[in-house]
Amino acid sequence: MIRYSTQQVNAKLFNTYSEENKNTVMIMEKDVDTGVWMPSSLTHYIYAYYSNLAINTQESVGYLICDFMNYILHQVELGEDRVFDNLKSEGLYGLNFLHGAKFLHYLSNEKPRKVKGTIVLGNNYKTVMRKQNELIYFYDFLRKKGITNEYMQVEFEVGEKYTMPGYKSGSKVTSKGKKVLINPFDDCGVDITYPSKDSKSIGARPKLADMRKSDWELLLEVAEEETPDIAFGVAMQFMGGLRAGEVVNQVLSSYKVDKKGDKILLDIQDRQGWLFKNRGIKTDKSQVKKPRKDQPVFDFNGQLFNLLEKHLNYLKDRPRNNTRALFVDLNGNAMAGEVYHTRFAFLKECFLQKLAERKPALAKDYKENYKWGSHIGRHIYTNYLIKTGLCNDATGKPSAQILANLRGDKSLNSAYEYIDRIAVLESIQSRLEELSRISIET
Structure with a gap:
């Protein structure tokens, strides 16, 4: 019985000008019965898009690929869903969009996870969307490498937004006017029941965003x-x-x-x-x-x-x-x-x-x-810059570009989120003070 897993390795990587030893993530195929393992060719997906990014990002992508592959193998072994029957004889060459859609439904509604010691089912909406975007590009990669058949071509359109490989998972890439991949799981014959957009991880505590x-x-x-x-x-x-x-x-x-x-x-x-x-x-x-x-x-x-x-x-x-x-x-x-x-x-x-x-x-x-x-230190630093005006531009308003530079960010997305949040809080505080003044005067 074969199962997929990720493993950190220290490898010698070569480019045109030099070579270097670097920690990277490899996808492994392991025979659970014998304990024998070997590197998987699917590792090339990580090398193609993520080799220059943080090891945590590589691992996150590797976990998704392994999750997907193990899900498919398990369904083939169970033999309960006829959608997976063709994979018994064709292997990955027979992979189609139905399999991906079934996996996304599983992520949304059935995959068990532990939250504060309690087993719950399904991921939240944001997590499923991030994984869906990654899965689209993984399908496109498999087709380009000839691993899947020619009918598994992922189509393009203009003007949508997707998370692109090579960017931090969850970041937004505006691609208006550019070609982007169309979600092939929308209309493939499987009804995916996604989590509610308003759903949050059950029992999960929010991250602390600031301190006095x-x-x-x-x-x-x-x-x-x-x-x-x-x-x-x-x-x-x-x-x-x-x-x-x-x-x-x-x-x-x-x-x-x-x-x-x-x-x-x-x-x-x-x-x-x-x-x-x-x-x-x-x-x-x-x-x-x-x-x-x-x-x-x-x-x-x-x-x-x-x-x-x-x-x-x-x-x-x-x-x-x-x-x-x-x-x-x-x-x-x-x-x-x-x-x-x-x-x-x-x-x-x-x-x-x-x-x-x-x-x-x-x-x-x-x-x-x-x-x-x-x-938390990074959050405190960011909020302090905004509150004290240290990231203001010539107009006296917080500048996302200045804030991103002071934070050492690659994109402006995080800076915009902080500025918007602080603006909302200040607006609420201003309104409360106004209401308090009116109530005193009356």
Whole structure:
């Protein structure tokens, strides 16, 4: 019995000018009965569209392909649905749009998943749409490679919107006036019952989108006391919007201090080959999504330079195994992203205990009603830029382009979402204040 799975591998990749060792994702075919496995040719889909993107993105795509292939194999083995009978003799060459539509219906209504310890069925609407878009391009890839028959040609039209491979999953690509693939599952003879657009993951907690300044300042204070190894890194996330992978890729020579400008400038580059690869560890949480120079970390709380000085003094007292990394683990090696996330999880617990002494209701709210980790720093940084006007253009209004540049984003989508959300909140607050004034006057 064959089943598909993904696996991270460190491979030597070649291009026209050079070769490099790089962590990448491979799709494997495994004989469950014997334990024997071999690389699948379907891996070429990931290489074709995602080889230059983050390992997490590659894994997400790989999981979908494996899910789809395992679903098909399971249906063939069950022999209960005649739609899959042709695959017994034709293999993937007999794959058609009915099979994809059946899979999407399964994702929407039947696929089990665990939410807060409870097994529930189906994915939410946004997740199914993202996977459907990916599946369309996977079908197109199979046809172009001659793996499926000529009748499985995916058609084009002009002016729709789809998530294109090569972009972060879930991002929106406006393709008005351009050729895009038509959804071939809409009219293939299978009624797909999609989740409601308003549905949310059952039992799932929303992500925490912001903190009050006094709260994140307390978190930094706790970091200095409980996790001095990452305190400066947390400050860079809160006041520079860095991702965790960008923090651990910093070295002693990658920052410049600009005290007159109340900021530190960072050279953010992917230094995994230098810092981590020779140790044979997983680096999926140690990646840099967008290399860039002069990323500003602002002194929002008047303590940034003190935190830097304390961090450098901390490093002097630590053993170092021939590394120039700005952050080291307890063994003196360059700190990997996995370790950084573990340390932040410990910091989070310490912070919530401290906050509970002062604001027990708020601490309970942060703990029980929201999901958050080190990425909260990036949210705080973004919101602070908008609220304080640091990303305003000449007209005095928030600029998506300026905000995206300050965040180190590849596209403007996230910036627009933040600006729209802040605008709505400010509008509501303004209206409440107006209503309060009217009620007092009357």
